[in-house]
Amino acid sequence: MDSLEELFCHIDDFCQQFEPKWHSLLLGEGVQHRQRQRSLSLSEIMTILVCFHQQHYRNVKTFYNKHVCVHWREAFPGLVSYNRFVEWMPSALMPLCVYLKHCFGGCTGISFIDSSSLKVCHNRRIRRHKVFRGLAARGKTSVDWFFGFKLHLVVNERGELLNIQITPGNTDDRKPVEDLLEGLYGKVFADRGYVSKALAQRLFETYGIEFFAKPKRNMKNHLMRLTDKLLARKRAIIETVIDQLKNISQIEHSRHRSPTNFMVNVICGLIAYCHQPKKPSLNLDFALPPSA
Numbered sequence: 598m599d600s601l602e603e604l605f606c607h608i609d610d611f612c613q614q615f616e617p618k619w620h621s622l623l624l625g626e627g628v629q630h631r632q633r634q635r636s637l638s639l640s641e642i643m644t645i646l647v648c649f650h651q652q653h654y655r656n657v658k659t660f661y662n663k664h665v666c667v668h669w670r671e672a673f674p675g676l677v678s679y680n681r682f683v684e685w686m687p688s689a690l691m692p693l694c695v696y697l698k699h700c701f702g703g704c705t706g707i708s709f710i711d712s713s714s715l716k717v718c719h720n721r722r723i724r725r726h727k728v729f730r731g732l733a734a735r736g737k738t739s740v741d742w743f744f745g746f747k748l749h750l751v752v753n754e755r756g757e758l759l760n761i762q763i764t765p766g767n768t769d770d771r772k773p774v775e776d777l778l779e780g781l782y783g784k785v786f787a788d789r790g791y792v793s794k795a796l797a798q799r800l801f802e803t804y805g806i807e808f809f810a811k812p813k814r815n816m817k818n819h820l821m822r823l824t825d826k827l828l829a830r831k832r833a834i835i836e837t838v839i840d841q842l843k844n845i846s847q848i849e850h851s852r853h854r855s856p857t858n859f860m861v862n863v864i865c866g867l868i869a870y871c872h873q874p875k876k877p878s879l880n881l882d883f884a885l886p887p888s889a
Contacts, residue, residue, distance in 0.1 A: 601644070601648065601669070601672060602672075604644055604647065604648065604872060605640065605641070605644045608640045608643050608644050608647070608696065609640040609870075610632075610675075611639070611640075611663060611696050611699055612639050612643070612692065614694075615692060615695060616639060616692075617656075619691070619692070625884055630839030631843070634819045635675075635677045635685065636675030636676075636677055637673065637677065637682075638674070639688075639689060639692060641673055641787070642682075642685055642686070642689050643686075643689050643692060643693060643696065644741070645682075646686065646689060646693070646861065646865045647865050647868050647869050647872070648665075648869075649865065649871075650848075650865050650866045650868075650869035650870075651869050652664065655693055655847070656852065658679055658685075660767070661679050661682060662679055665719050675806070675874030676877070682766055682885070683858075685832045685855040686857075686858055686861050687855075687858070687861070689861065690857055690860055690861050692707075693864045693865060694862060694864055695869050696868065697761075697864050697871070698873035700758070700868055700872070701757070701758050701759055701760065701870075701871070702752075702753055702755065702758060702759060702871075703753075703757070703759075704753060704755025704759055704780075704781045704782060704783065705752045705754060705783070705785065705788075706751045706782060707753060707784055707828060707833040707881075708751050708752065708753055708759060708781055708783065708784070708785045708786070709751070709752050709753075709754075709785070709786050709787070709831075709832050709834055710749070710750070710751045710774065710777065710785055710786070710787045710835070711749075711750065711787065711788060711792065711832075711835045711836065711839065712747045712748060712749045712750070712770050712779070712790070713747070713748050713750075713839045713842075714736060714743045714745060714746075714747060714748075714847065714849075714888075715737050715745045715746040715747065715748050715763070715766075715849050715863065716743045716744065716745040716849060716851060717733050717745040717746070717851055717853060717859070718744055718745070718851050719851065720741075720742060720743070720744060720888075723735065723744045724779070726744065728828070728853055728854060728855065728856065728859075729745070729853075729856060729859070732765070732856055733745050733746055733747075733765060733766060734765035734766045734767040735766055735767060736765070736767045736768070736872075743756055743766060744766065745754070745766050746763050746765060746766055747763070747764050747765070747766055747793040748762075748763055748766065748839075748842075748848070748863070749760065749761065749762045749763070749770070750762075750764075750777075750835070750838070751763065751771050751777050751778065751781070751785070752835050752838050753833065753841065754831075754834065754878065754879040754881060755876065755878045755879075756834060756837075756838055756876030756878045757876065758838075758867065758870070758871060759781060760777045760778075760781075761762040761777075761799070761867060762776065762777055763860075763863065763866075769789055770790040770824075771790075771791055771793050772798055774791065774796060774800070774802070774860055775796075775799065775800065776809075778800060778804060778806055779804070781804070781806065781836070782804065782805060782806060783807070784806070784807045784808075784809065784811070784825065784828065785800075785805065785806055785807070785808050786810075786828060786829050786831075786832050786834040787808070787809070787810045787811070788801060788810065788811050788832065789810065789811050789813050790810075792810045792811075792812065792813055793810070796808065797810070801820075807822070807825075808844060809825060809828075809829055811829065811832070833878050834877050834879055837877040838870075838876070838877055841870065841873075842866060842867065842870055845870075846866035846867070846869045846870045847862075847866060848862065848863045848867065849868035
């Protein structure tokens, strides 16, 4: 998004349709509760949370106190203290999840799948860590061991997110593939961690998806069409997307104080990426031969 007003209008249009339906589906306890109106609307809270990931601040507290309260006071006249704002953050998790789905791109028939670690603490502090005890797990990447979660994502050749899933760090990369690719079509390219003949066969029989995983070094190469081989070499696009999610949208840090706020941080970072005007993309006119 080019401006704060444009982002707010996009989120507010969504909230005006989502909130009435959401409140009508909430289950009550049989006791009538007082509904006090907040000085900040849901769309304003969501806008501030997403904007944090579009700025260059390293933590929400500094961003809220030094930027929002100083420069955006006129745009958000109902601003509250930072502590109260933090209390309101968990209430935005469900709307943010639905809004993220609203921001996904469309399947074009060419997709790339991969996963990345989301560390929640340093390895030396695993035994003392309490916030994600029973939720996070110790996993292994191609570089090192880590303690936290895995972000599984699918993108198209335009760098747009098609689907995401967050699992404990010890989850096999192949486990959530079928859920991630549900509703997609065409060809999907992955790295060595997704090698599975049975998985590729199920995807083709269930969804008609051609699944290509880079063979391991001790495996024999299989015959592939030239176009598929060239597309498989372009799999680095999803690694670029992950790099931007971590270094620009800041979806990974070890300062979380609750699992809910961890989820809010990750989802808002993904939304900020979706609104990024320029995403990594492939120029397939040059990537493929004229006969393709």
